[in-house]
Amino acid sequence: MAGADTPAETPRNPNLRPPWQPGQSGNPNGRPKGARTKLAEDFCQALLDDFAEGGIDAIRIMRAEKPNEYVRAIASVIPKEIDGTINGDLSDELKAWLGLTS
Structure with a gap:
């Protein structure tokens, strides 16, 4: 029922596979420990x-x-x-301002 206005489907290449298996990380070593904290420490020191x-x-x-x-x-x-x-x-004025009046 595809009309003239419907774009043709692009054929999928059967050789395309995910670069790694499900459950396997693409970066097995991950981010180095302390990398995020090092950035924050460097930023705070520069500031x-x-x-x-x-x-x-x-x-x-x-x-x-x-x-x-x-x-x-200041408020932040x-x-x-x-x-x-x-x-x-x-003082009575400060107590009233703080809502401490009885």
Whole structure:
């Protein structure tokens, strides 16, 4: 029932087989141990070196020119939840702000 609009099927070459058997890895040695962590360590070290060179000035420029990005950067490093206890006397205003009023 193939009409004139139906593309002809391409014949499959019978010599084409998968490069390895099912269950056999194409890379039996796999990724070298520590390769992923080495990349992360190198990246973090490069970032630390770059920050040591000009990070403080970059933060000051960001604060002056893009205050919304500055606040977003601060918020991204603050934990979402803080668990702990507060010792000492708090002002009534701070207690109300924290929702600690009884």
